[in-house]
Amino acid sequence: MTAPTDDPLPSWRRGAAKTALLDFLLAARTVPVAERVAMFDNDGTLWCEKPQYLQLLFMLDQLQRAVAADPAIAARPEFRALIEDDHAAQAELGLERIALALIQLTVGLGPREFDDRVRAFFAAAVDPARGVPFRHLRYQPMLELIDALRAESFSVFIVTGGGTEFVRAISQDFYGVPPEGVVGTLVNYDFSRDAQGGPRLARSAERLGTANEGAAKVVNIQRELGRRPIFAAGNSAGDREMLEYALASGGPSLALLVDHDDADREYAYEPAALTVAFAGSFTALAHESGWTVASMRQDWEQVFVDS
Amino acid sequence: MTAPTDDPLPSWRRGAAKTALLDFLLAARTVPVAERVAMFDNDGTLWCEKPQYLQLLFMLDQLQRAVAADPAIAARPEFRALIEDDHAAQAELGLERIALALIQLTVGLGPREFDDRVRAFFAAAVDPARGVPFRHLRYQPMLELIDALRAESFSVFIVTGGGTEFVRAISQDFYGVPPEGVVGTLVNYDFSRDAQGGPRLARSAERLGTANEGAAKVVNIQRELGRRPIFAAGNSAGDREMLEYALASGGPSLALLVDHDDADREYAYEPAALTVAFAGSFTALAHESGWTVASMRQDWEQVFVDS
Numbered sequence: 327m328t329a330p331t332d333d334p335l336p337s338w339r340r341g342a343a344k345t346a347l348l349d350f351l352l353a354a355r356t357v358p359v360a361e362r363v364a365m366f367d368n369d370g371t372l373w374c375e376k377p378q379y380l381q382l383l384f385m386l387d388q389l390q391r392a393v394a395a396d397p398a399i400a401a402r403p404e405f406r407a408l409i410e411d412d413h414a415a416q417a418e419l420g421l422e423r424i425a426l427a428l429i430q431l432t433v434g435l436g437p438r439e440f441d442d443r444v445r446a447f448f449a450a451a452v453d454p455a456r457g458v459p460f461r462h463l464r465y466q467p468m469l470e471l472i473d474a475l476r477a478e479s480f481s482v483f484i485v486t487g488g489g490t491e492f493v494r495a496i497s498q499d500f501y502g503v504p505p506e507g508v509v510g511t512l513v514n515y516d517f518s519r520d521a522q523g524g525p526r527l528a529r530s531a532e533r534l535g536t537a538n539e540g541a542a543k544v545v546n547i548q549r550e551l552g553r554r555p556i557f558a559a560g561n562s563a564g565d566r567e568m569l570e571y572a573l574a575s576g577g578p579s580l581a582l583l584v585d586h587d588d589a590d591r592e593y594a595y596e597p598a599a600l601t602v603a604f605a606g607s608f609t610a611l612a613h614e615s616g617w618t619v620a621s622m623r624q625d626w627e628q629v630f631v632d633s
Numbered sequence: 634m635t636a637p638t639d640d641p642l643p644s645w646r647r648g649a650a651k652t653a654l655l656d657f658l659l660a661a662r663t664v665p666v667a668e669r670v671a672m673f674d675n676d677g678t679l680w681c682e683k684p685q686y687l688q689l690l691f692m693l694d695q696l697q698r699a700v701a702a703d704p705a706i707a708a709r710p711e712f713r714a715l716i717e718d719d720h721a722a723q724a725e726l727g728l729e730r731i732a733l734a735l736i737q738l739t740v741g742l743g744p745r746e747f748d749d750r751v752r753a754f755f756a757a758a759v760d761p762a763r764g765v766p767f768r769h770l771r772y773q774p775m776l777e778l779i780d781a782l783r784a785e786s787f788s789v790f791i792v793t794g795g796g797t798e799f800v801r802a803i804s805q806d807f808y809g810v811p812p813e814g815v816v817g818t819l820v821n822y823d824f825s826r827d828a829q830g831g832p833r834l835a836r837s838a839e840r841l842g843t844a845n846e847g848a849a850k851v852v853n854i855q856r857e858l859g860r861r862p863i864f865a866a867g868n869s870a871g872d873r874e875m876l877e878y879a880l881a882s883g884g885p886s887l888a889l890l891v892d893h894d895d896a897d898r899e900y901a902y903e904p905a906a907l908t909v910a911f912a913g914s915f916t917a918l919a920h921e922s923g924w925t926v927a928s929m930r931q932d933w934e935q936v937f938v939d940s
Contacts, residue, residue: 360805437855494859498667505859506789506813515855517848517874525848525878527855534856538916540826541832548744548822548834549841550857552801552812565823571832 333432334474337467337628344625346580346618350557351478353578363553364475364567366468367560368486368493368510371584372501374463374630376593377455381488382421384447385428392431402427422601426533429513435529437491437515444495464500466631467620468559468584474500475557485540485547486510487564487599501631505606509550511538540602544571549629559584563608564599569617581617585609588622591629637839641781644774644935651932653887653925654778657864658785660885668884670860671782672875673775674867675800675817678891679808681770681937683900684762688795689728691754699738702811709734729908733840736820740802742836744822745799751802762771762836771807773938775866782864790862792854793817794846794906816857818845844873851878858896866891870915871906874923876924888924892916895929898936 338344351577354362369375386408393400393409394624400409404427407415416424432440443587448460456462472482484503486493497503512534515527536542547553558565558572559582569581587594595607604611612619622629641658645651661669676682693715700707700716707716711734712856714722721857723731739747755767763769774786779789791810793800797817804810819841843849850873854860865879866889876888894901894916904915911918929936 349817357684360811384880437859437861481813490856491859494720504787506790506857508859512856515852517852524881525851525874527851544832545822545824549797549819552744552798552815554744567832574831 328415334477335467337470338620339625339627341625343618343620347474347582348396350578350580353476354478354480354556357556357577358460359479361556362475362478362480363483363555364480364557364559365483365485365547365555365572366472366501366558367565367568368484368488369560370561370586370597372464372468372484373460374453374465374592376586376595380460380463381492383451383454384423384444384492385431387447387451388431388443389428389504404428422537425537426535429529429533430531432513432529433531436527436613437529440491440529441495444492448496458514461500462630462633463630465584466628467628469501469631471559471582476502480486480557481553483509483547483551483611484508485538485543485558485568487601489513490538494566502607507551509538509543509546513547533562537601539599541567544569547558547571553594556580561586562597562599563602563604566602566604566608566611570615572615581615582611583612583617583619585612585619585621587624588626588629590623593623641784642777644772644777644933645927646932646934648932650889650925650927652888654781657885657887658781661785661787661863664863664884666786668837668861668863669782669785669787669789670790670862671779671864671866672790672792672854672862672879673779673808673865674869674872674875675791675795677868677893677904678872679771679775679788679791681760681772681899683893683902686795687767687770688799690758691751691799692732692738694758695738695750696735699922699932702885711735729844732844733741734837736840737838739820739836740838743834744836747798747836748802751799755803768803768807769937769940771938772891772933772936774933776808776938778866778889783809788860789814790854790858790860791815791817792845792850792865792875794844794850794908796820797845814858816845816850816853822848844908846906848874850875854878859894863887867881867888868893869906870902870909870911873911873915873918877922880923888919888922890919890924890926892926893934894917894931895936897930899929 334608404424460461488510490512493510494505494508499507514532514534516530516531518526520526554575555572556575556579561584573579573581711731795817797819800817801812801815804815821837821839821841823837825833827833845853862879863882863886865875868891880886880888
């Protein structure tokens with residue numbers, strides 16, 4: 327396709343996935359620039375989501391700080407299940423309910439205060455499994471793909487089931503995507519005035535709408551971005567509708583599924599979405615649906631970034 | 634300040650407003666690029682909102698087409714008041730209720746279909762007062778200001794009380810702002826599947842939340858963009874909180890009020906917001922609040938763009 331010296335995807339091994347991606351990059355040159363739109367899921371697509379979602383680790387860190395300041399809050403069932411690492415209780419409560427309880431910990435923070443907390447977390451924390459800072463958990467082949475798409479004048483967005491502002495705090499640094507390019511699960515803000523009458527935004531206790539997964543991803547893409555992807559990448563049932571939406575866009579298009587089948591270098595697991603149930607093999611659905619499947623084990627020469 | 638030859642604001646006459654803008658552009662060089670964020674209201678700030686909001690003219694055009702196809706709908710009170718140009722009935726019903734009725738006319742359209750309708754309207758329609766295409770109603774001094782801000786590495790957004798997708802349809806062409814850079818009043822979309830199982834988005838009959846005016850502008854800026862403006866421009870009470878929010882951002886900042894005081898070249902009127910009441914002189918509030926006031930009559934050498 328391209329000579330090795332100007333291969334835009336050097337960490338992708340020669341094979342069907344790489345060929346499909348390179349073909350798509352070429353085909354997209356016929357598409358008006360305004361329609362060259364690429365959207366990426368984040369957890370399990372751009373960075374590793376095992377052994378635990380990074381956002382849950384962040385919220386656990388916030389929980390530990392909150393309990394240190396006020397031990398009484400540890401009695402709340404959702405918090406106790408987390409603190410005691412009680413997986414049975416967690417499963418019974420459900421991650422959705424736990425997530426809503428954790429939102430309580432940041433109620434009242436302003437946008438910048440929340441941002442600062444996330445950045446402080448990323449600056450200090452390390453992955454419990456590998457002992458490396460979280461920025462090392464980004465997938466090198468996917469970063470190359472983002473760069474290759476940008477080289478073809480694509481606008482690149484992140485459409486995540488995670489908290490919008492959690493991801494926005496690091497999206498520019500990690501992926502070159504500015505805050506407005508991130509669509510995720512939204513916590514509401516309340517407008518108020520301080521004692522001097524100055525305007526103030528504070529995080530509220532309510533989430534806006536449902537989690538940004540499944541069909542909600544497509545609706546929120548339209549609401550917040552007003553663009554239609556012709557390329558989308560994901561790894562779970564929470565990305566299904568977004569992948570279908572990209573593939574049905576009418577011109578050159580590609581839907582990419584990242585298949586976690588590499589127990590040696592990363593993890594091997596059937597993907598699960600937080601709030602979207604899916605029975606059966608998601609990878610099988612991908613093949614049936616005409617999506618391009620990226621096997622970590624077979625297609626990726628390198629998994630994680632070097633730095 | 635700058636030599637006339639490299640004046641970034643040639644349509645601005647020498648005076649307090651121009652000096653404040655040029656000072657701000659210089660001061661912003663000390664601000665990290667990620668925080669160089671400028672937000673503009675649209676109606677009455679970037680383009681003329683008299684004799685009528687362009688979006689209302691668009692909806693009237695849609696209404697005429699709908700009535701041609703089905704005369705019965707003309708009996709609806711909100712529509713009758715518009716068709717008969719009955720200002721008393723319109724005032725009694727309120728523009729808010731009329732706007733919600735007009736949303737019905739585009740229920741079921743997909744994003745691209747709606748986009749196409751807006752673009753077709755802009756391609757054909759002319760301003761009822763001046764007989765020129767609507768793109769001529771953009772203010773030359775404000776376009777220069779957008780360019781000058783971009784030259785200083787600002788990210789430029791539109792935060793409008795108008796319909797998000799109405800403005801998105803022309804924002805790139807008119808202002809160089811891509812769809813995702815527009816925050817406005819949102820109509821909801823419903824996700825469904827067509828007969829072949831393909832994903833489909835269709836405009837719904839409901840608006841999402843309140844109109845994007847007043848405090849809602851600040852909340853929606855955070856939700857949809859996650860950026861805080863250090864520069865904001867507006868012309869009515871619907872922009873007040875956004876202007877305050879920019880001015881209170883902590884570093885170099887500027888809030889600009891466009892004052893419509895030029896009956897000869899444009900219009901002279903006290904600004905009114907659709908859904909935000911304000912008693913008294915908004916221009917007086919601007920002076921009290923430390924906003925920079927741009928008098929069309931005194932500060933603008935040229936009002937409208939040439940082409």
